Amino acid sequence: MHSRYRPPRGGALLRGTPALLSVLCALLIWEAYVRVSGISPLLLPAPSQVLRQIWSSREMLWANTVPTIRATLLGFALSVSVAFILSVLLDFIPRLRRALFPVFIISQTLPLVAIAPLMVLWFGFDLTPKILLVALVTFFPMLIALADGYASTEPEVEELLRSMGASRMAVYRMARLPSSLPYFFAGLRISITYAVVAAIFAEYAGARSGLGIVILNAKNSFRPDLVLAAVAVSSAMTLCLYGVAALLQRLMIGHRCTGGAA
Amino acid sequence: MHSRYRPPRGGALLRGTPALLSVLCALLIWEAYVRVSGISPLLLPAPSQVLRQIWSSREMLWANTVPTIRATLLGFALSVSVAFILSVLLDFIPRLRRALFPVFIISQTLPLVAIAPLMVLWFGFDLTPKILLVALVTFFPMLIALADGYASTEPEVEELLRSMGASRMAVYRMARLPSSLPYFFAGLRISITYAVVAAIFAEYAGARSGLGIVILNAKNSFRPDLVLAAVAVSSAMTLCLYGVAALLQRLMIGHRCTGGAA
Amino acid sequence: GESVAVALDWTPNTNHVGLYVAQAKGWFDEAGLDVEILPYTDTSAGALMSSGVAQFGILSSVGFLSQRAAGADLQVVLGVVQHDTGRLVFDGERDDIQRPADLDGMTYAGFGSEWETALIRTMIQSDGGAGEFETVTLGTSAYEALASGAVDFTLEIVTWEGVHADLLGRSQRGFVYADWGVPPQQTTLLGADAGWVAANADAAGAFVKAVQRGYGFALDHPAEAAEILIEQSGGMLTDPDLVHGSMEMLVRDGFLKDPGEPVGHVDADMMARLGQFLFDSGALRGPGGQVLDELPDLTGWVTNAFLAPEAPET
């Protein structure tokens, strides 16, 4: 990396300050609005009330966060693995790509609201349908990212490798895969945020417990503060996952000239 | 493009053949399964029945597709515009990026199922909440794609431009923006599929009409054939949008050495 | 005329027949009202009313009590049915379910509200059971789940899902809540945004009377009302047998009118007893989510003030 493109130094904490400030700012404005406007807490509860609710319901929230995290992680792991394996297959067999890619696009166009109840009916109320739904929602961005990433490989580098007698597999491993990593990580960061949303949605369609169930029940009981408390927990969880993805990106391709943003 | 990397010739129709075949195959297997197993059409209707249903309900389906298309297109247009404008701002003002990027990540982590009803309560049954939801769901992939795309700019090219006395704006326009296009189109193709899903979900949470309403009501009225008919229409719609995005990509950056896949 | 929106509690069914008849017959127009029947969506009628999206909405009495206790400014203005149409149902072929106590340890397909637990637990416990069962929140998929055997039991509206099951020849059995320790209730009601009603008493009265006339018409002409419902519901209700069968049951079993009362009458005492029951079960929570430690005063929660005293001409 050319020295002027280095990110400013000062430790992650210091660099996170502006972000923390802006989030705090937004919360303060929201709190002030609720207090001044006197809007009904049934429509919009104050952040302070939401915080209080998180604290007082902490055990219930935690008990329901665990299944959601589990579904998210398992589903996302499945999704990334499947996307990866498929991307390799499609990359190696262009005929297969032309035959299957549109099918995957179609799989992606199926509206969740129609698919989720079916999944639940077919696979029961346990982890399986949630994992499958998370995978279904997140696997396509990964597939596109990988496919476009492969396509971004420099032809010169590929030709060089082939001149060395590299097999199709070696070309893939040494050129196409590394070239795809920036795209892969962009896709990873996009789809990890969808993963949690999908898990919660899957719970909504039928589950014993989970943040989706908390949200659904709180909503039906006219408890927007509890809805928002669950939302806050899910956001925090997504943020963590995103942070892990971003960290992974920094570790794996951060040294490259052209690294990811933020 | 080096000649060996050219896509095979033969017109879009011919190249689409394997895809059509595989989709047809899947439909045939499904039809056969329904006929042979004698499964109740209340659980799984045959594709032929779905087709018949599409035809006989064509007016109702069309009347409900229009609002969904409208919400999708308006929301997506809003999303791409906002993502683009923001990406420029964040690119020009690193301080702003550090302050706001996490906020956008947070916005992306809000579970749809919790946000959609709130949107409906705040903005009513009209177009507004749908547009906002579609924008909320799709804008983050676009933002990440653009940001990572900017970051993929060759430092050498930027230095050259700056040596020419190019302003920050000119560097952006002549180097960073064109460099981001492959990422942008990957993001576009990812988020356009989510746009329709989001629109349908938004309708689920509250709408006068739309494919989401058809799906929800058909389901509760024990009409899986109608559910699948609406799903098929929505899939077709998404496929069209995806096709437009892919075409745009081919037109705008297809000549580059490193083009998108599929 | 005045714009009025009505929210539904479920996809169009015979519980809504009065609304569609009034709409089709032009009685809303006659009353100077511009009425929109909002399609059923994932957002509850209570929520839509308290946020001002709708002025009226179809509610269940248990749902109404919980929402009002939680601070929603709702008021019941008409009773759609006079008696309990709710049932706890399960697969009739199952020998292991003979009485509520057998449900202990089984899986219930729920709709996501707290009163469900209170109601079912009461039924099981009144039969000597422990009242322990597992809840899977399925919402609109509950009946598919019951049919496919994925769950053991759920709640239904006997005049709709019950008729449907009969038509399909599915053997289905059920328990009447009131047989097992739950006070009797008018399962389905028409509610209103109380603030709006207070400010627009004339329009509210006109609306409720038009709806009352609709249900009165359905009582007198069930077949014609069924046809109107089929026609008005936008192609969703393609099974005429279900609609007609349901209308016949509503009329035959006296769900729509009690002798000596006008169509649409709401029984405040019945509501008060149901409220007491929910309070005793700890199912009523206040605006902050705390379990109420004092039964609120229920006066004014329901009113017959907007109804015509006798069933209007149909």
Add this chain to the structure above:
Amino acid sequence: MTALSIDNLSLKLGGTQVLDDISLHVAEGEFVSILGPSGCGKSSLFRVLTGGVAADRGEVRVDPAARIGAGSAFAFMPQRDALMPWRRIIDNITLGLEVQGISRADARALAEPMLPEFGLAGFDRHYPHELSGGMRQRAALLRTILQGRPIQLLDEPFGALDALTRAGMQRWLERRFHAAGWTTILVTHDVREAVALSDRIYVFSPRPARVVREIRVDAPRPRLGRPMSDASRRIEEQLLDILLEQRTA
């Protein structure tokens, strides 16, 4: 008059000391070459001049008269051509003009007559990856020249050209620079080229680069295209000796 003066410039890149107290100056209209072993820091010096990196110490002064308008005083040709793969050759060539705000049509009108001279006629509509290495280099050179800046920074502009094409380009350059009165700094690894073109030559040491010698070339001009003069030959030998000495030192 001094067009450019560099004083006591030092630069560290990623822990490696690259420039060590470099001082040099170029008079207006002067043609100065920099000779030095591969990897010593010549390109890095150019990066400092064009603002690509900031020096750790030292100063760069440019004659204010050279800063016409808001733009840079320099036209810079990087060692690796830095052609934009998404622009056609003609649009790569006119890049500098576009940056200066000249309309695309006008810029093309300026560039097109020069394509044949640069052996690029008929390739203006091609993309960079469809050109040979030497053609890319010539496109980059043309892009630099066209900017019409008072000071030209050329980093091995002929490295990928065969002897004849190279000689042709050198002749063309000399004429053009003379006519335009451009100040030039040429980084080259070709001693003969430096002698043939320069008024003065700076010789850099191996990394970290220091100026080890400054040599005035006073052989009579024109020097290109004719047998080498004795003066030139002497200077060439002297330069080779200095370089050799540096190397073994």
Add this chain to the structure above:
Amino acid sequence: MTALSIDNLSLKLGGTQVLDDISLHVAEGEFVSILGPSGCGKSSLFRVLTGGVAADRGEVRVDPAARIGAGSAFAFMPQRDALMPWRRIIDNITLGLEVQGISRADARALAEPMLPEFGLAGFDRHYPHELSGGMRQRAALLRTILQGRPIQLLDEPFGALDALTRAGMQRWLERRFHAAGWTTILVTHDVREAVALSDRIYVFSPRPARVVREIRVDAPRPRLGRPMSDASRRIEEQLLDILLEQRTA
């Protein structure tokens, strides 16, 4: 024995005729250079040999004995270095060995002793963008040599090197090639270099490339590092004449 023979090769790229009926052959252990004007088609010929593009017509035959194992007979050094930006220099250098299935540790052990000779000592852990143009070129050359293939295809391997570094590399190469008995095809734009290193030289015409002359260099070896022999000087002049003639033709 003929290691490689090319017969009547023709190639069109994107509508441009690039190779026109090229025939040439290289004997085992022979050092053959290709001289030709920039953009004539030299690199394209190499792309045909390495399988980067398919010829429209003609045939390439490689001595079966040269195809050791499953791998390619060629070690190819492209004109633009094609270093992988995500690999450290050492890992770029050992790329060919890795492809051959040699373990990373063994490959490094083979490569590391050669780093000083190539002026890359201390830079093995750097990434390509942290190297100078000449250093990148040397890394690419080392990557090629290390593969130990019987036939070396070098496309302007010294284009970015200063005279002395270049001379050093040439001397090293000549020794090494002689010892290994490698067959070599060198594309160069430096006539003197071609004369100094080659057994035979093919001169290509401007695009579309045809073979216009084949010249045997029989000046006594070693030719590097000492004053040019008369024989060499004569051949150099002859070559320049041919090129000049071609150009004006």
